[in-house]
Amino acid sequence: MRAVQIERHGGPEVLHLRKIPDPAAGPGEILVRAEATSINPVDVKTRAGVDRPNPAIGFPMTLGWDLAGTVEAVGDGVTRFRPGDRVVAMSAQIATGLGTWADLVALPESLAAHAPETVPPVEAACLPLAGLTAVQALEPLRLKEGQRLLVIGAAGAVGGLAVQLAAASGVAVTGLVSRPGHVQAVLELGAEEATHEPERLPAGGFDAVLDTAGFAQPDAVADGGRYVSIVPGSLPGFDGRPVDARMNFVEQSGEQLGELARLVEAGDLRLRVAATLRIDQIRAAHELFERGGHLGKICLTF
Ligand SMILES: NC(=O)c1ccc[n+]([C@@H]2O[C@H](COP(=O)([O-])OP(=O)(O)OC[C@H]3O[C@@H](n4cnc5c(N)ncnc54)[C@H](OP(=O)(O)O)[C@@H]3O)[C@@H](O)[C@H]2O)c1
Numbered sequence: 001m002r003a004v005q006i007e008r009h010g011g012p013e014v015l016h017l018r019k020i021p022d023p024a025a026g027p028g029e030i031l032v033r034a035e036a037t038s039i040n041p042v043d044v045k046t047r048a049g050v051d052r053p054n055p056a057i058g059f060p061m062t063l064g065w066d067l068a069g070t071v072e073a074v075g076d077g078v079t080r081f082r083p084g085d086r087v088v089a090m091s092a093q094i095a096t097g098l099g100t101w102a103d104l105v106a107l108p109e110s111l112a113a114h115a116p117e118t119v120p121p122v123e124a125a126c127l128p129l130a131g132l133t134a135v136q137a138l139e140p141l142r143l144k145e146g147q148r149l150l151v152i153g154a155a156g157a158v159g160g161l162a163v164q165l166a167a168a169s170g171v172a173v174t175g176l177v178s179r180p181g182h183v184q185a186v187l188e189l190g191a192e193e194a195t196h197e198p199e200r201l202p203a204g205g206f207d208a209v210l211d212t213a214g215f216a217q218p219d220a221v222a223d224g225g226r227y228v229s230i231v232p233g234s235l236p237g238f239d240g241r242p243v244d245a246r247m248n249f250v251e252q253s254g255e256q257l258g259e260l261a262r263l264v265e266a267g268d269l270r271l272r273v274a275a276t277l278r279i280d281q282i283r284a285a286h287e288l289f290e291r292g293g294h295l296g297k298i299c300l301t302f
Pocket of ligand 1: 040041042129130133152153154155156157158159176177178179212213214215229230231232248249250292293294
């Protein structure tokens with residue numbers, strides 16, 4: 001089978017589509033034939049050596065966190081899936097070394113969920129990492145209906161899903177975006193307001209802030225409010241103000257992914273594809289991703 005691997009850190013030129021032996025499903029694992037995946041910032045940062053993988057993961061290293069495909073075989077003890085099932089999964093590649101950018105992926109069934117039946121694999125591949133990050137980052141914000149949330153980076157993959165999830169539960173969402181051309185897209189996701197001008201944000205105007213861009217806005221949160229960032233190194237200080245502030249890091253969960261997939265299936269969560277390339281165009285896909293400014297994800301088909 002083919003897999004996207006790196007043998008050293010660097011630019012897109014270090015990405016190679018190599019032939020490696022097929023994996024097999026071990027006990028508790030499913031073997032998935034990949035149909036689509038998507039690029040996440042962590043993939044690019046791992047390739048570049050900005051994010052350093054668990055040192056136990058040596059080279060060559062298969063990259064990729066997102067997976068949408070069909071179960072080809074199941075290992076002993078697998079109870080939730082059968083061959084032929086369409087699935088999505090998120091694998092924390094940087095921690096475990098299990099990359100999803102391969103024709104066949106063997107992974108624990110606990111990481112997978114039945115894919116949303118109403119969308120094609122390319123769209124489904126936009127869900128795992130971004131969706132789990134969004135839902136898990138919203139949890140510590142403990143938002144109630146009618147409360148005000150600022151999402152920084154609201155046009156992005158995680159931000160766009162967080163906007164939708166919060167708005168659907170009756171939260172009044174304001175989106176901060178990087179450019180004027182992204183304002184309308186965020187309003188269409190359910191935000192009440194959106195701006196590309198941080199100076200227009202009311203000081204203390206929000207019960208909670210979710211930063212998905214690493215562009216800290218400590219003044220925006222009200223005293224007694226909550227503040228979550230998912231971008232390492234971007235959690236601001238609050239000068240002794242009473243703000244519950246924390247970093248959040250995504251965790252693997254097939255169960256939560258299943259809940260998100262059902263929202264997609266019900267039409268309550270929209271997945272956005274900006275471009276689709278083939279897996280053999282992986283270098284071009286990374287270059288495109290790194291240009292930024294996308295409304296939706298850069299996806300890859302197998
Ligand atoms: N902690 C975790 O577990 C975790 C999990 C997933 C992701 N992350 C991190 O979270 C970040 C977002 O991930 P993602 O997948 O959502 O990436 P993404 O799709 O690239 O989204 C980032 C968004 O932020 C926007 N942005 C950049 N600078 C901004 C600014 N100054 N003000 C407002 N918006 C700004 C970007 O716009 P442009 O494209 O125009 O620049 C883009 O729309 C990445 O740094 C990623 O590594 C962390």
